[in-house]
Amino acid sequence: GKIRAKDIISWISEYYSGTATKLILWDFTEADLSELSSEDISRIIQVIRTSSDFRKGGKAAFIFSREHDLMPEGNTNSILEHELVEFECRSFDSIDEAKIWLGVI
Numbered sequence: 001g002k003i004r005a006k007d008i009i010s011w012i013s014e015y016y017s018g019t020a021t022k023l024i025l026w027d028f029t030e031a032d033l034s035e036l037s038s039e040d041i042s043r044i045i046q047v048i049r050t051s052s053d054f055r056k057g058g059k060a061a062f063i064f065s066r067e068h069d070l071m072p073e074g075n076t077n078s079i080l081e082h083e084l085v086e087f088e089c090r091s092f093d094s095i096d097e098a099k100i101w102l103g104v105i
Helices: 005-017 038-050 076-083 095-102
Strands: 023-027 059-063 088-092
Touching: 005 038, 023 095, 059 095, 088 095
Parallel strands: 023 059, 059 088
Antiparallel strands: none
């Protein structure tokens, strides 16, 4: 279904409020992200950035089935790589590719 920025921010905040791992895979393959704006993406990235100091050296993989729905104006990986300096982030369209990058398979 359609996902709103406040939903993603809530999930991220809840995850980081507990004991988080160095590796995480966020699966949005069934989500409709078409209503997220560039401003929404910036807010989400800021929440991740401010919530993740203790994950230095970790990795986060984001899986999107239709990357253009998330970032119609640009490249998602470019934004994730430049905005998130405490740990590596990349987007994928395949869960298997993400797991290989994370080193879990």
